[in-house]
Structure formats: structure tokens, C-alpha cells
Amino acid sequence: MIKRTLFFSNPAYLSTKNEQLVVNFPEDDKQEATIAIEDLGYIVLENPQITLTNGLLMKLMQNKTAVITCDKQHLPCSFLQPLVGHTEQTERIRHQLDASVPLKKQLWQQTITTKIENQANHLLKRQKNALKLKRWAKEVKSGDTENHEAIAAAYYFQNLFDIEGFSRNQKGIPPNNLLNYGYAILRAVAARALISSGMFPSVGIYHHNKYNAFCLADDVMEPYRIFVDDLVYDIVEEGNNNIEELTTDIKQLLLKIPAMDVVIDGKQSPLMIAMSRTTNSLYECFYGSSRKILYPDF
Structure with a gap:
């Protein structure tokens, strides 16, 4: 299965509910969005005003979803993955x-x-x-x-x-x-x-x-x-x-x-x-x- 890549360049609040990634935006005119966590391979976080809940991070790591954060030059600078990636x-x-x-x-x-x-x-x-x-x-x-x-x-x-x-x-x-x-x-x-x-x-x-x-x-x-x-x-x-x-x-x-x-x-x-x-x-x-x-x- 091909995993999806999500890119966030605007302020957002990311949380989880019912095994879904829930995205909320500070702008009143933007509706809440949800994506199945099992479909995610990579998440790129570019904006410093993005907030993630610990519950979401836990589920992303359990799904082996790579979380990539970017620096002030908008280049990827860190990479979050689980401590255990394989049973052996x-x-x-x-x-x-x-x-x-x-x-x-x-x-x-x-x-x-x-x-x-x-x-x-x-x-x-x-x-x-x-x-x-x-x-x-x-x-x-x-x-x-x-x-x-x-x-x-x-x-x-x-x-x-x-x-x-x-x-x-x-x-x-x-x-x-x-x-x-x-x-x-x-x-x-x-x-x-x-x-x-x-x-x-x-x-x-x-x-x-x-x-x-x-x-x-x-x-x-x-x-x-x-x-x-x-x-x-x-x-x-x-x-x-x-x-x-x-x-x-x-x-x-x-x-x-x-x-x-x-x-x-x-x-x-x-x-x-x-x-x-x-x-x-x-x-x-x-x-x-x-x-x-x-x-x-x-």
C-alpha cells in the first residue's frame, strides 16, 4: 500500500480521534479535516505554529509514520521515528x-x-x-x-x-x-x-x-x-x-x-x-x- 505524505505550511492544531488524524485551523472559515492514520507514511511540519498532541504522536509512531520538521529556511531538519521499528x-x-x-x-x-x-x-x-x-x-x-x-x-x-x-x-x-x-x-x-x-x-x-x-x-x-x-x-x-x-x-x-x-x-x-x-x-x-x-x- 502506498502511504500518503502530508505537508503543513500554515498554523494548525493536530490531534487524534478514532484512529484518525484530526486537523483544525485557527481560521474560522476552514473546516476540520480528518485522515486515517494507517494511510500516512510521512508528515512534514514547516510552520513553527503547529501544535501536536502527545496522543497523536504516539499513534503516528505506532504506525511507523515519519514526522519531519523544518528549520527557518524551510528545509527538513529533524526526523521522528519509533525506538523499536522491527520485532528482531x-x-x-x-x-x-x-x-x-x-x-x-x-x-x-x-x-x-x-x-x-x-x-x-x-x-x-x-x-x-x-x-x-x-x-x-x-x-x-x-x-x-x-x-x-x-x-x-x-x-x-x-x-x-x-x-x-x-x-x-x-x-x-x-x-x-x-x-x-x-x-x-x-x-x-x-x-x-x-x-x-x-x-x-x-x-x-x-x-x-x-x-x-x-x-x-x-x-x-x-x-x-x-x-x-x-x-x-x-x-x-x-x-x-x-x-x-x-x-x-x-x-x-x-x-x-x-x-x-x-x-x-x-x-x-x-x-x-x-x-x-x-x-x-x-x-x-x-x-x-x-x-x-x-x-x-x-
Whole structure:
């Protein structure tokens, strides 16, 4: 079942009744709204004047609904998930922590190979040269010791957008702002899937920054970034929106990321479900019953 994503940009009072999310607005002309909690996958809270009851938070966590809050720049800055996401969580985290260095290097090699292949296919879709990316995808070694990821990413973004002076930088010119927002949503999707698969998002297979609480989420989301790039490219090319700022219309488009159709293991699937298949396959690698992570093909 595809879970819904709700986005709140105005002041609101959120509570619960009869297993429903109840939304009340301070404006007299807005009627009360209700949504079944079991249908919710993600809730994005942007306005600081939003109030939630503890009863609602409890039910959202029991339903494994990801609650995402935003900062003053309207970018996602926190992510709320249950302490227990899987019945075998303790055992699964133990297998994750016991994973050998050679295994993690092989898993990172698979991850980067798929990411670069997806980048190449995206450039081909946009009728741009991808021969270098195709070659680099075949040259990735265990652990990506030659850092093909960074080399490929620099080439990919230099050739993707027809915007003078564009380079991928969090504080760079648009559409970096759109990419930042889309990647933040994608990161929440990855973290939610990892927790639901009984793993600890902070312990990565490659990322290991001590200040990063979502290292493993950053690892598994790498091949998925291309789907954000593809959506942002369409927004830019259509020219119907002012990309200088993150408008509500643009955010609504980017919040469709969890429900985007992707192809994984030869079958079409919503991105949020594909991510769960990826994280489950990752656990099987940690457990020892598999040696391959399932990633989507662009």
C-alpha cells in the first residue's frame, strides 16, 4: 500500500480521534479535516505554529509514520521515528555491527556502481554524453578506493543542467535549493525504511562522520538520488515555477518523491516500497544469506 505524505505550511492544531488524524485551523472559515492514520507514511511540519498532541504522536509512531520538521529556511531538519521499528531489532543491529570490513567495501562498490550507471542513464535520457560515466561505472573497485563517486558526480552535474556556472553545492545557485529539499525528503525515506528493517541508521557501510546520525541512510540513498535529479530537471525545464525560492508549489512536487515509480529487480514499484526492498536486502547481506543489495535501475 502506498502511504500518503502530508505537508503543513500554515498554523494548525493536530490531534487524534478514532484512529484518525484530526486537523483544525485557527481560521474560522476552514473546516476540520480528518485522515486515517494507517494511510500516512510521512508528515512534514514547516510552520513553527503547529501544535501536536502527545496522543497523536504516539499513534503516528505506532504506525511507523515519519514526522519531519523544518528549520527557518524551510528545509527538513529533524526526523521522528519509533525506538523499536522491527520485532528482531536487537539481533539485526548486532549483525549490522558485526559486518566485516571486506563485506562493507563490497557493498559500497555495488552502491557506487549502480549510482554512476543511473547517472549515466539520466544523462542519456536528457540526450547528453554519458560515455565517461559508463566507463567509470565499470571501473569502481572494492571500497571505491579511487573515488570514482566524486569524479563521476562532478562530471555529471557539470553536464546535467544547462545553467551557466552551476555546480553541485548545498549553498550554490538554484536549482541547488530544490536538490537540497529533495535529498532531505529522500534521506527521511531511507531512514524510515532502515528502521522498519530493524537496522540502526547511524552506523554506515561507508559514511562514518561522528556528527552524522544518518550515515547508513546516506549510504543506501546514493543510487536513488537520480530520481530527485530527474524530478528537479523537469521542474527547471518546464519553467512554470520560480526556482530562486522554494515555493509551496515546488515543495508539493518534491513531496511526491516517496510515491514516484521506480524499477527494481525488473518490476515497477513506488520509491518508498523499493527503498524497503533495498534495506531488507542490505540486512540479508549483513546476516550472510545474500551478497547483493537490491537497487533500482534508472
